[in-house]
Amino acid sequence: MTATADAEAAANELTPLADYLGSVLRRLRALPPLDLDLTQAHGNVLAEDVVAPHAFPAFDQAAVDGYAARWEDISGGGRGPSYIPAPSGTPGGRTIRLNVVGDLGAASWRPVRLTPGSCFSVAAGAPLPVAADVVVPVEWTDQGMAAVEIFRTPKRGYGVRRAGEELPAGTLLARAGTYVSPALVAVFAATGIGHVVVRPSPRVVIVATGDELVDVGRGSQPGQVVDANSHALTAAAAEVGALAYRVGICDDDPEGLRGLLEDQTLRADLIITTGGTGTGPGDMVRRILSRREGGRAGPVTFTDVALYPGTALGFGTVGAEEVPVVCLPGDPGAALIGFEVLARPAIQLLAGAEPVFRPSVRAHLLETVSSPAGLREFRPAHVAERRGGGYTVQPLSGGPFTLSGLAEANGLLVLGERVTTAAAGSTVDVLLMDRRR
Structure with missing residues (x-):
């Protein structure tokens, strides 16, 4: 033999x-699952589906700093605005003047209403006045305090975030098995969630x-x-x-x-x-x-x-x-x-995470390698994306026993039990290592 x-x-x-x-x-x-405070949940995996108890945004609000107005007033369809000559070079040849009747910040809570020809100065995140359907950015105006001149007309709805526009109440925010990331923590908090059930x-x-x-x-x-x-x-x-x-x-x-x-x-x-x-x-x-x-x-x-x-x-x-x-x-x-x-x-x-194995890709082998018969080999390698799609994989010198190769690798070349030689140019499986660098 x-x-x-x-x-x-x-x-x-x-x-x-x-x-x-x-x-x-x-x-x-x-x-077994645990009910954790939201600040402790990051890095864990959800044990249950999470549904939004409240809408986000919770109320109509300004998305930018500017002036909340009625679009018909600034588009020429209303009776209230005054038209004055525009500064040299202004598109359209005229500006619109509105009376500024108040200021609204993110902490404002009293409901207010717009009347024709008026507007409110608003900060991003401030609740919108009733009847407002546009926010004119500050840089499109003369930034007036008692009255404001608008040099450029935005589209209806510009600068406005409507209640529930992003996440209506009852939205499935994440399924069981989802990793709790910092962004997901923000989503939970924004919709009124203070605790989640996770796998420790x-x-x-x-x-x-x-x-x-x-x-x-x-x-x-x-x-x-x-x-x-x-x-x-x-x-x-x-x-x-x-x-x-x-x-x-x-x-x-x-x-x-x-x-x-x-x-x-x-x-x-x-x-x-x-x-x-x-x-x-x-x-x-x-x-x-x-x-x-x-x-x-x-x-x-x-x-x-x-x-x-x-x-x-x-x-x-x-x-x-x-x-x-x-x-x-x-x-x-x-x-x-x-x-x-x-x-x-x-x-x-x-931890309840899915999938349990690292992601893998099929890659174009750049160098011929040999492998022991009957064994599934995992060899340190460097994986790179190709222009136009796909991947290439370069085996690192020294084989799987070298610590220096493992330290440099961003993938593991996998050669099956029946593979004794893999030729350059062939397609092979590679596990992707999620190295943080």
Whole structure:
């Protein structure tokens, strides 16, 4: 049997990634909803549809600073205005003079009415006088105080916002599953909403395991490896909207690990561990969490998945509250890819967000690449939009294990299990990374 055939045979024993993800995500449920004050709702996902209890705008109002008037008075159809010669160069050859009978600001509340030949000076947001159907901008006038001369006639309705024009009462403002953005907070507030029912942000605890790990602030040396994973995964969990807590480093001590995980269940909706998922002599997480006790399987099941990099992943629950736990590999690149394909969708599902996976596009491959047989590879890449539509994707050097490639990538090139070579010019799938830069 050839080396290629051996690789394919070994890959056939692995669980397809799609099957594995389906089996894991079916075991998760969105967190119970909470009624939150509007100021606390940003960043969460709505658990219920939200309907406007009041109209927006709530009343007829001026949209610009100027003079509220009757359009028939300034268009020449009324009897009230006086016509005087226009300044040199004014279109139409004449101006219109109206009496200014008062000022209205945003805090004005007494109802007033226009009479023919009169107008009110108004600020943007001020309630309109009864019978007003146009606001002449300040810059189209001589800005008079007792009387105003209008040099240019706007169309009927200019500068006016009618009650309910934008959002009538009863309008569906947002559906369940919608992310509460700053703009949506403004919409809710403007229509009289002070509380909304949302899914809370998942509380995610990150634990790095391994006797070899040391904390940041120093360089690695033989027998010691700087813990990059827990810091990176904490940042990744926060980026997706979780309340992320980095516990730090846990040695390969069975009782210490069990005790730590039990303690963290009190404040976690999801626990992520990194390291020890393989079958080597130092892979204690897999040994400890998958150990059968009392004839029952361990709390976490470890599966060899057709994924590159990092085939070994774990999922299960720990503690009396059965808090979900995701176990990722110890290699930093494999841990970050594992987070993307498993932990990130789990967090999204707990948060009630849809869709749970990153958006993807089809892109024109700029460089020929090879991929391991039987494995679904996720490779750092740079995606760009083409003139005229579509995308191109450039794989970054070093492959999926390079941290520098992951740091530069704005997408992940996805090569399926049956792809061993993807030629330049072919069309491939790419996950888009929502990097904020």
